[in-house]
Amino acid sequence: MYLxxxxxxxxxxxxxxRERFSFTAKEVSKADQLLNNEKSILENLIISTCNRTEVYAVVDQIHTGRYYIKRFLAGWFHYTVDEFSQYVSIMTKDDAVEHLFRVITGLDSLIKGEPQILGQIKDAFQVATAEKTTGVILNHLFRQAITFSKKMHTKYRVSELAQSSGQAGLHQIKTDFGSLNGKTLAVIGLGHIGKHTAYNASNMGFSKVFLLNRTDSKAQQLAEELQGVVEARPFTQLTSVVENVDAAIFAATVKQPLFRVQKRLQTVIVDLGVPRNVALTGTVPKYYDIDHLHLILNSNDEKRREMIQKIAAEIPQEVQDFYLWEKQLHIVPVIKGLREHSLKIEGEAYDSLLRKLPELNAHERKVISKHMKSIINQMIKRPIKEIKELSVTPGATADINFFCKIFGMDNLKVENQKNGN
Known part of the structure; x- marks a missing residue:
């Protein structure tokens, strides 16, 4: 068996x-089932996000597994295998396991250390287990990976470091107040930055988040989408809202200031605009423009690099732990022995056939050999899947030894093992 x-x-x-090679949430279940019926595939799980589509599989042979996975994906996305092959990267054994740990911890994400991929992989794992396309190997691997990722996010908290000006602004507001309990926030301007700022602010603990946009309907639409503590206010109320909230983030693209401070204002102001959205003719004790926030972001970049390096340094031990667990599965040498035993019988039958039909040419011999191997692989696929699952049940020793006996592999019988090993 190979990963x-x-x-x-x-x-x-x-x-x-990438968008050509993505599965919808509804398609993944069917795709898992269909792939599991392909030759050579013993276990499989499909992950499809905006940044990647990946198949993790346990296969009986690397070269056939590689071929049938590519053939399945090419067929699903309406490409030939040759066309499809140029787009894929393939990892096996240790490389495949290490890749999963890097992906699930966010080290392989566009935004390094982001936690969303953990939830996406958990969902993909739940779908595959519901469809019964995973087994002993992938179940253990993905449970280990999910636990490891949770541990890394708790230990290093990379995702808490601001990575955008909007996040940095919210971080600065939280730092100034200490606690956001009972605090109110206004977000002015709901373009790309303002919208994401509103999303982040909606679940940070503010008692109320007001949204204002020059097009009132846009603020109303986003407020209805976010609900909870989020509320839209007409843009005509801008001055009143800003003067009465605890903090305000301006994120509009304008040529002239939207708001002018003409007296002392206690509201914490974060101005993300370039040109700036706020004109200061009065006094604001706590005012932060984009240059102030870049200092936070630059500091976070260095901290993030250090944390990511520390997470990456812990991955090799996880890979080693997984393979140590796999080596303790007594069924692995039994499955290897069955393959070797079956191929030996196939080889003897093929040699006998050639002696009886010496007139066969090279092409005919190749076709016959290929089909004989295919027959063998199909015949032993189901027994391998069944004994693999039985190997971790309470009666594993007796089941494995009976399996060895009926296939004539008495030399591979195992001694008594602990239940669930």
Missing amino acids: MCVSLNYHQLPIEL
């Missing part, structure tokens, strides 16, 4: 290509 990952990701493919 394999077939990946289409943002490293090789720009968005206009």
Whole structure:
């Protein structure tokens, strides 16, 4: 048995290509089932996000597993295997396991250390287990990976470091107040930055988040989407709102200031605009423009690099732990022995056939050999899947030894093992 990952990701493919190779949430269940019926595939799980589509699989042979996964994906996305092959990267054994740990911890994400991929992989794992396309190997691997990722996010908290000006502004506001309990915030301007700032602010603990935009309907639409503590206010109320909230973030694209401070204002002001949205003719004790926030972002970049290096340094031990667990599965040498035993019988039958039909040419011999191997692989696929699952049940020793006996592999019988090993 071999672990394999077939990946289409943002490293090789720009968005206009990645979007051609993505599964919808509804399609993943069916795709998991269909792939599991392919030759050579013993276990499989499909992950599809905006940055990657990946298949993790346990296969009986690397070269056949690689071929049938690519063939399945090419067929699903309406490409020939040759066309499809140029887009994929394939990892096996240790490389596949290490890749999963890097992906699930966010080290392989566009935004390094982001936690969303953990939830996406958990969802993909739940779908695959519901469809019964995973087994002993992938179940253990993904449970270990999910636990490891949670541990890394708790230990290093990379995701808490602001990575955008909007996040930095919210971080500065939280730092100034200490606690956001009972605090109110206004977000003015709901373009790309303002919208994401509103999303982040909606679940940070503010008692109320007011949204204002020069087009009132846009503020109303976003408020209805976010709900909870978020409320839209007419843009005509800008001055009143800003003067009465605890903090305000301006993120509009304008040529002239939207708001002018003409007296002492206690509101914490974060001005993300260039040109700036706020004109200061009065006094604001706590005012931060984009240059102030870049100091926070630069500091966070250095901290993030250090944390990511520390997470990456812990991955090799996780890979080693997984393979130590796998080596303790007594069934691995039994499955290897069954393959070797079956191929030996196939080889003897093939040699006998050639002696009886010496007139066969090279092409005919190749076709016959290929089909004989295919027959063998199909015949032993189901027994391998069944004994693999039985190997971790309470009666594992007796089941494995009976399996060895009926296939004539008495030399591979195992001694008594602990339940669930």
